[in-house]
Amino acid sequence: MKRLIHITIAAFFLLLSVSCTTSRWVVKDREAVDSSDSKVLNEETFLHLSDSLSPENPVLKLEVLSNTTFQYTEKILVERTIQEYRLRPGFVILGLAGGAAAFYAGNSSQLGGNRMQSITLNTIGALLSVSGFFNLKPDGEPRPVGEERYLNDTGTFIETDTVRVDKNISSPANVSVTYNNRTVFEEEIEQISGGQINIPLANRFEDLKLTDPQPGQFEVEIEFQDSTYHYSNPVSSILDPYARVNTDFTELRREPAVNPENVLAQLAEGSQVYVEGIHNNDWYKVRYGIFESYIRRDDAEIQWRTANFSEDTEIITIPTVPFGNIDVESNIPHLREDIQSAQALIVTNESYVESLPQRRYTHRDGRLIEAYLKDGLGYQDENIHFLKDINDPQQVFDIIEKIDSSADENTELFVYIAGYGAIKADQEGNELFLKNIEQESNAAVDLPLKAFLTRLGNIPAQQKWVLADIDFSISMPDSLSNYQVEQYMASHASAFTEDPNTALLLGSEPGRPSRLYRSSTEDKNHHIFPYLFARALQQHRTDIIQIYSLLNQNISYTSRRLHDRSQSPMLYGDRTLSFFIPER
Template identity: 40%
Template sequence: MKLFTHIVFIAVLGYGFMGCTSARWTVKDQHAIDESDPEIINQDRFLMQVGKVQPSESALTLNLMSRTKYRYNQRVLARRNIQKYKLRPGFIAAGLSGAALAFIAANSTAISKNRSQTRMWTLNAVGSVMVAAGFLNMKPVGEPRATGEERLLKKSGTIVRTDTVTVEQSLETDAYVTIQYRDSTVRNEEIRSIVDGQLQIPLSELLNNQLITGSQPGRVDITVQFQDSLYSYAFPVSDILEPYAKVTTRITSLRNSADKTTSNNIVADLVEGSQVKIASTENKEWYRVLYGISEHYISRQDAEIVWRSSDFNQQDQVVTVPRLPFGEVDVETNIPVLRAPQENAMALIITNKNYSGQYKERRYAHRDARLMKTYLQTALGYKPQNIFDLREIADTDTLHKVLSTMGSVANDSTELTVYISGYGEVNGADKNSQLTFLGVNGEKGNKQEVIELNSLFKTLSNLTKAQTVILSDVDFSQSLTNNISVIKTQRILESSIQNLDNDDNWAVLFGSQLNQESQVYISQSGSGKKHRILPYFFAKALQNRTTDLSEIYQYLERNVSYTARKLHDRPQDPLLLGNTKLDLAEN
């Protein structure tokens, strides 16, 4: 009994303090990769594009890469875990109870009076085992805790993996580069070394020399042959180059707003060949361009799109001409007074400048109108109220109203001078052809109305029986082919005035033949007289005090023709019909 008491005491004490931990190895991965000794299966090098091709980074950059295939052994991966255990009270109580019965039976006669030495030791052993079983049957506490120890065990298979890395060293090797733009080969070159692991192809530098134009520049194709592999790339030209507007007319206005009905928004005049970067092409009539740090506008009719690299030096390609106010050109000053004021002299000035569509702006047309008006007033004595100045005629109603007003005040002795500037068309190509003067487009973009010049000339001749001089700087060239003969064009011009009264008091001076352009007095460098050639030399003749119409015509024949060929390498030959002996300063 004393032994049982000791055991119970030890049990109670052990329950309060006893606990334990155990360590065991468990399988973490049946097919873990053993990287200690891989087998190299294959190794090769290739090129891979890095970065995005764009105008600011227009070089195609190819990195040299190394690709290696390895075969690895797979093994069972085991890891070591530690588990903490805690005594179970129920098992301890059961073990102690069973042990108590065994000890009582072994060491007393309370259960059995038949005691033998063998029975006593057996029951005591059973009681001890039951006590031990109660304490050893412990409960795990929490999850097993990994010790960090792992080991690879037996082989379970194999696996192949590919490792790709960048090669940053230079390599002596052959690479063949071909660059194709549309039907032409831009570059076909053998490259013998790759420096620092990179192959760079300067696309913008190569395409700059192609002088690419147009709103749809297409794409460029690049092929690179390297170590038995062919790499193909295709990029839109717009990803490589930037659009610029290149002036194609002798001069165009750079404006701060998309409005050509006024000259107050003109910032500068750009000469032919000037190039400015395009910011937007959304407007159908204008290019929005960058000039300096600001956005401006130039007419689409006066420029074409060219494609340039982002490092293109725009400043070297922009040539501006000074904007001279009226009165600073030689012909606009020192105007002589050739006769006294004329009470019975009347003039009609018609100038259309702001055309659209296929017809470009008639540069300096309004300045020419002011020049003619100034000379009529100052040199020839016309009263301001007797000069009818019509600009930007879009329909015939305006003209008919003015002609009606003129008819109400004119009489048979009224002197009449007419100046017309704009675009015209020839309907037909024989002696019965009709010449028409084109109105500018209406506000709603309606179809251009036309004014029949034959009828206009007839109406003007009916206003008075006195001297009538018509100066026509109308450009018909876009409606006729260049191969029409001079004789044929002259016959058409003659037919336009055949309905005029058969007297000697009228003359019509055409500024050019029908198939010839009416040119601007401006050189390729942008210098000029700020006028069209015909009105400039007509005013120059008056400035030189030449008033006889035949002498003026001879002066124009010499100077207009020569200047047009010198500045534009194109002919412009005036033609005088009617009475060539009229004098503009005759009272």
């Protein structure tokens, strides 16, 4: 009996924990817009720039957009919700108690009821017992299940939106690209595929071979559906600047200053390096490997190239060949014994720091002459005076004074001078100069060649040789002809060669360049004139007429072979000079 009571009690509490759920539709919005029920009232298409230009992405990209006006239908929006319910314990207990009383009355013999009364009371008891379980209370708020539906129309809603047109458009587009009032290209696009126009620009502009450091803007004009669109962009937005070396070579330096210690490499003519900027208007800051590097602006011109241009294939480095590894630098013949009274002056200007380009190999030329004087012709170290990169003529005249103080009628004087020359007008006419290396310096003065040769002519000596490899062509006025410059040189030479036993040997006619002995396939690391002078001595040619004969036969030929330009040596003065002087 007790077990039955316990089971009944447990069943009662289990029934109390039972819950149930119901679902229903509720109104969510009485003016909801049904996007699936719409129509287009108006549509206007136009072009829109979709991406910015860069050298890595040099394509002008435009997409077709549409301002579209839609009419949407407004409807009642309902959603389905679920509500949970739980039993009310009080009503359940009350219903069970009433049912128990009715059961007791209907089945008790003490009340003495008839059969009909018993059935009625039992029915009432059952109804009372069950009624407690139908009196439920909501448990929490109704929960949406994500199911919605539109019911009756309530109105309309109009909205204008900008949308991208992804379909093919049959309307043509006329494209015109101009630069400096010059048409770069024109194109008619008959159909716009996928609603997008792509206009590649880089290769078209690279073909223009632009060289201006500040190339300015280009213009793009597009006609589409009765509208004209204009876009203006800088050339630098589609191309990168490269510096192309247009001299025989240029030094790549760590700093924007001329210093032998800051040279990273030498770049040959035609090399191209990426330009990162301009420093003090005199230097290009360039990208070369991992180093911050500089080259002189005067040695290169800007070339605007595409971003996929590979500068690695356009950099030609010139290997540094140690002195002694060139054929005329080795096997120097010992032509005679030491000459104690021999005096020499070597002047080489190479490292010009302003508007003039470097005069490559000029110092090496001087070193070559020095080697032949010492090892071949017996000059003593202390009697060879080597001046490099002068900017004051007094430096030269001080050495001439020193030589003059120790010279006598038995002295042999040898002078080699090389660099850029200048032609200047004075009261007496035109005068020739060796240019100093610092053109813009207030203290820098060019060396007057007439005074230089006159001073050499006054030195007492048994014989005097002067070799000059001076390039006047780089600064020669347009109004002068080569013939006129040769006449000026002849006038200057007379100040030196009017005495016997003196000779002036020029590497080229004064109006023409003195060229390097180099090409794409060979590089002797010298100018043609000093190289062939050394070659003459290497062949034991010691008389000036023998030396001049070799020079005259080979300088012009070599210059034409290597550079397709003429260069001819010139000789003034005594043609009987020889490094072997007959005894008197």
